[in-house]
Amino acid sequence: MCAGAFFMGQVFFGEKPGFAPNFSPKLAFPPRVCYNGGMERVNFHAQMLETLKTVPQGEKLLLHSCCGPCSSRCLEALKDAFAVTVFYYNPNITDAAEYAHRKSEQLRFLQETGWADFLDCDYAPQEFFSAAAGLEGEPEGGARCYECYRLRLERTARTAAERGFGWFCSTLSVSPHKNAAWLNEIGAALGQKYGVRWLYNDFKKQNGYLRSVRLAEEYGLYRQNYCGCLYSDWTKRPSDGKTK
Numbered sequence: 001m002c003a004g005a006f007f008m009g010q011v012f013f014g015e016k017p018g019f020a021p022n023f024s025p026k027l028a029f030p031p032r033v034c035y036n037g038g039m040e041r042v043n044f045h046a047q048m049l050e051t052l053k054t055v056p057q058g059e060k061l062l063l064h065s066c067c068g069p070c071s072s073r074c075l076e077a078l079k080d081a082f083a084v085t086v087f088y089y090n091p092n093i094t095d096a097a098e099y100a101h102r103k104s105e106q107l108r109f110l111q112e113t114g115w116a117d118f119l120d121c122d123y124a125p126q127e128f129f130s131a132a133a134g135l136e137g138e139p140e141g142g143a144r145c146y147e148c149y150r151l152r153l154e155r156t157a158r159t160a161a162e163r164g165f166g167w168f169c170s171t172l173s174v175s176p177h178k179n180a181a182w183l184n185e186i187g188a189a190l191g192q193k194y195g196v197r198w199l200y201n202d203f204k205k206q207n208g209y210l211r212s213v214r215l216a217e218e219y220g221l222y223r224q225n226y227c228g229c230l231y232s233d234w235t236k237r238p239s240d241g242k243t244k
């Protein structure tokens with residue numbers, strides 16, 4: 001269990017990661033069929049801004065977050081429109097110490113800002129290895145990442161439905177390394193499946209990524225220079241300190 005459990009008004013623990021019994025993630029979405037399926041030119045950020053104008057006060061949103069730095073900009077954008085709970089489900093971070101470090105930084109950021117509640121999961125890297133099976137050699141940004149997005153968003157959508165959230169979303173699009181079209185495609189499909197509204201987004205727009213860097217500096221947050229999994233392409237990237 002997380003050592004950061006003590007501070008927030010609402011902190012929840014102990015959900016067992018896993019899919020619904022009869023659901024196969026690799027069959028539910030045909031692999032590679034819908035990649036970039038016509039959504040590339042959609043301005044998801046503008047769409048989100050329009051939605052935020054119309055959301056009634058107090059609506060609950062479950063925000064999947066990969067790390068503190070990425071959550072910073074997203075929470076800044078969402079906190080006045082929604083009652084946000086950060087959902088930390090990242091079995092893709094295959095190194096346990098790295099996982100613990102990122103989570104502790106996420107918790108510290110929430111403690112210092114009070115911008116959201118926090119909902120934790122048990123650490124279960126085997127969930128990621130199952131989703132990535134057969135795709136280990138894929139380049140970063142390829143089919144393995146698509147499955148990785150889907151794994152994390154699926155769990156978020158299902159949890160949102162189980163816990164009475166009206167909306168769900170993810171911080172992943174704030175990174176220039178993540179594919180917003182895929183994320184929105186997957187999120188929208190899962191929203192339909194679970195009956196929870198997906199908040200279309202592309203948080204990197206309007207200098208969103210830069211803003212996340214600035215906020216991370218302001219709060220002294222640890223910023224990793226690789227994405228998370230064992231297969232992340234961190235060895236080939238310049239050590240520019242960019243959060244993935």
Ligand code: SF4
Binds near residue numbers: 092146231233
């Ligand atoms: S590189 Fe990142 S997004 Fe892709 S599979 Fe690994 S952890 Fe997931």
